[in-house]
Amino acid sequence: GNSVTQMEGPVTLSEEAFLTINCTYTATGYPSLFWYVQYPGEGLQLLLKATKADDKGSNKGFEATYRKETTSFHLEKGSVQVSDSAVYFCALYSGAGSYQLTFGKGTKLSVIP
Amino acid sequence: DGGITQSPKYLFRKEGQNVTLSCEQNLNHDAMYWYRQDPGQGLRLIYYSQIVNDFQKGDIAEGYSVSREKKESFPLTVTSAQKNPTAFYLCASKNTNTEAFFGQGTRLTVV
Numbered sequence: 001g002n003s004v005t006q007m008e009g010p011v012t013l014s015e016e017a018f019l020t021i022n023c024t025y026t027a028t029g030y031p032s033l034f035w036y037v038q039y040p041g042e043g044l045q046l047l048l049k050a051t052k053a054d055d056k057g058s059n060k061g062f063e064a065t066y067r068k069e070t071t072s073f074h075l076e077k078g079s080v081q082v083s084d085s086a087v088y089f090c091a092l093y094s095g096a097g098s099y100q101l102t103f104g105k106g107t108k109l110s111v112i113p
Numbered sequence: 114d115g116g117i118t119q120s121p122k123y124l125f126r127k128e129g130q131n132v133t134l135s136c137e138q139n140l141n142h143d144a145m146y147w148y149r150q151d152p153g154q155g156l157r158l159i160y161y162s163q164i165v166n167d168f169q170k171g172d173i174a175e176g177y178s179v180s181r182e183k184k185e186s187f188p189l190t191v192t193s194a195q196k197n198p199t200a201f202y203l204c205a206s207k208n209t210n211t212e213a214f215f216g217q218g219t220r221l222t223v224v
Binding site: 032034036041042043044045046049051089091093095100101103104105106108 | 119146153154155156158161203205207209210212213214215216217218220
């Protein structure tokens, strides 16, 4: 079956530090890959996505590149802000006759001034 | 504006009661999902539905029930058989080749 593995948290960074959250996946076929962000007490919001190999998703300074050769979709940001503090989820959707989404366990990011 | 709406935002249940959480979407999405999230934990799939009048169990369906009588609506009932229902519940919807859209969640507390 499909699976998503993302780095354990929590991650604590100082403002303006570089962020990487690792995400690797196992899936049949050619999945679409997503990063979602969850602020406290809220639902998940789509941060970025990539639907085929070598695609780069980007939004609000965050980037992730779909690497089929390493089955990875690592999230990066060059300079984090306090407002980026949230939980980040990596996810995939493989289609293939099923509507099942697969999520990683989430990584909590805290950015301190 | 199109979106997915969960209600209520907060819900309190007494021991032995059934409660129903509402989820409505006007995005014309075929698939809808219910997830449970416990503090500091990831998402666990309860049920999902790909079309009207059809739904499948997820990883933790015991103690829960759903219906999908309309495309727009996918209510979740937390029954008295669910022994530890206190959690944050998230509803989502999706079409093929689109991302999933989430509601704002319902926080259920047993009192």
